[in-house]
Amino acid sequence: MTTQRAPDLKTVLLASGIVITLSMGVRHGFGFWMQPISQQHGWTRETFSMAMALQNLMWGVFGPLAGMVIDKVGTMKMMVLGAFLYAAGLLWMALVDNSALFIIGTGILIGAALACTSFGAVSGIIGRTAPLEKRSWAFGISSAAGSFGQFIMMPIEQQLIDHAGWQNAFYVLAALVVVLMLPMAWKLREPALEQATGPQQSIMEAIREAFAYKPFLLLVAGYFVCGFQLVFIGVHMPAYLKDKGVMDPSVAVYALALIGLFNIFGSYYAGKLGGMFPKPYLLSAIYLARSVVIGLFLLAPLTPYSVYLFAAALGVLWLSTVPLTNGVIAGIFGVKYLSMLSGFVFFSHQVGSFIGVWLGGYIYTKTGSYNMVWGIVLGLGIFAALVNLPISEKPIARTAAA
Known part of the structure; x- marks a missing residue:
């Protein structure tokens, strides 16, 4: 009888990185389908925005549930399920x-798929595989993979829409998801997780402990803002630029790709700095810097070059919150229920995403402008900077009974 060996850190980062590259890359490009789908079916922007909003909300709803299963049975099985759900969701959209x-x-199919194939799904296996001194760095590598997916997939998706049509583009992406994700999921097989070390809590004990702990609640509040900002910008940026007279659609394509490119560096170095400096202070600085960058973008004359400069600056800050947030959770509570607890924090992120993407479409439909939403984005950034400052990332004190 052979004993199943745990994958090494290099294998985990490579396999999970490919899955996240595809999962996040496809998802980040959905904004390119807003106008062709709306025009084809005679829908307003609010309809497509609601679909994206529900998708983000369901991603958050399914996140803790997927995390609970992953922390019990391992990453591979949920990732296989996620690949098929993702393909089904893309076919549904077509x-x-x-x-x-x-x-x-x-909302349901893509949301559930993302819960099984994105950052939260792999946080547990990364936390269990990476040694403590490399954990924040490893989370940074994982986040950088999502950014690379945005960078590489944006132009591909736009070209597929232009040359194959928006429906055929979905068919191609559905096939790509299944073909690439399944073999990578197989590489993430883990031994039985019941032998994991650490405090032997039940799931409900871990949940009660987390939600009774103030730093966790502050982290949840800050992550709400992250979701609101990123998904509003990611989905509505192409339409916003067109409304402002930047007619060439390639500007939006390059801008969103630049966000992905620069966030490769932002995520990597955020993870690296998280091993050197207090992570809550870094999170606070990131949220404050986002408000500054967005404010300058709104005040500056709008040209393709100002858009590219904004995209590069925002890209450095885009997903750099992910390795730091996961690092704080692992530092406080350990790694036994890391996927589940990350899922709960990410649920707050996705509630913010739901409100951000839906509110953008709703306010635009009512007022014909995104100005009010931009103001909300700025205010929330300052709020998130403040609530992250008092967070302590020290391990939580547990009694022997716990």
Whole structure:
């Protein structure tokens, strides 16, 4: 009888990185489908925005549930499920022309798929595999993979839409998801997790402990802002630029790709700095810097070059919160239930995403402008900078009974 060996850190980072590259890369490009799908079906922007909003909310809802299963049975099985859910969701978006069914199916299928194939899904295996001194760095590598996916997949998705049509683009991406994700999931097989070391808490004990601990609640509040800002910008940026007279759609493509490119460096160095400086202070600085960058962008004359400069600056700050947030959670609570607890924090992120992407479409439909939403984005950034300052990342004190 052979004993299953745990994958080494290099294998974990490579396999999970490829999955996240594809998962996040495809998802970040959904904004390119807003106008062709809306025009094809005669929908307003609010309809597509609601589908994206529900998708982000369901991603958050399914995140803790997927994390609970992953922390019990391992990453591989949930990632296989996620690959098939992702493909089904893409086919649904291509084929369904009823607005209500489009919103519900897109939200549930893609949302559940992302919960099984993105950052939260791999945080547990990374935390269990990486030694303590490399943990923050390893989370940074994982976040950088998501940024690389945004950089590499944005132009591919736009080219597929332009040359194959928006429906055929979905078919190609669905096939790509299954073909690439399944072999990578196989590499993330883990031995039985019941033998994991650490405090032998039950799931409910871990949940009660986390939600009774103030630093965890502050982290949850800050991550709400992260979701609101990023998804509003990611989905509505192409339409915003067109409204402002930047007619060439390639500007939006290059801008979103630049965000992904520069966040490769931002995520990597955020993880690296997280091993050297207090992570809550770094999180606070990131949120404050986002508000400054967004404010300068809104005040500056809008040209393709100002858009590219904004995208590069924002890219450094885009997903750099992820390795630091996961690092704080692991530092406080350990890694036994890391996927689940990361899922709960990420649920707050996705509530913010839901409100941000939906509110953008709603306010635009009512006022014909995004100005009010931009103001909310700025205010929330300052709020997040303040709530992260008092967070302590020291391990939580537990009694022997716990």
